[in-house]
Amino acid sequence: MAIRTCPACARPLGSNADCLSCREAAASELAREAKDITPETIPEHASAARRFLRRPPWYARRAPGAFRAKLRLLWMVLRDYANGSYRKVPWKSLAALAAAVAYVLSPVDLVPDLLFPIGFADDAVLLAMTWGLVKRELRDYCAWKGLSPAHFGL
DSSP states (O other), rough: OOOOTTTTTEEEOOEEEEEEEEHHHHHHHHHHHHHHOOTTTTTHHHHHHHHHHHHOTTTTTTSHHHHHHHHHHHHHHHHHHHTTSSOOOOOHHHHHHHHHHHHHOOOOSOOOOOSSTGGGGGHHHHHHHHHHHHHHHHHHHHHHHTTOHHHHHH
């Protein structure tokens, strides 16, 4: 799969957080990923995130620790929602979290993850956008769970 270049900034499409076109491309990809998110599929997405975090593929092992820590927090929220122990997160936020996890776990996206290090740029932009969208809910979850929000960059 060829890397598509952003016409505005000339970087790989979806990899530049400062470029409006890249942010829009990442957001539209997130919306495509979110179409199949339902309450019934949340456990499946949580399970996929757990498998990914336990044994990441070779290309994901080089990702920065902060990136993996954020993904781990998203997995914990999805897991606790799926098993019914934490239901205080709004559906809109939960759908955004699940879609972000599905996108990050997918090796084929706007910029394939196999193309290290630029392959993680679109994932990082999307994760940052989702992080900003649900930051308050993640802080509430950390307080409920007894975790330090600073560990996850909150």
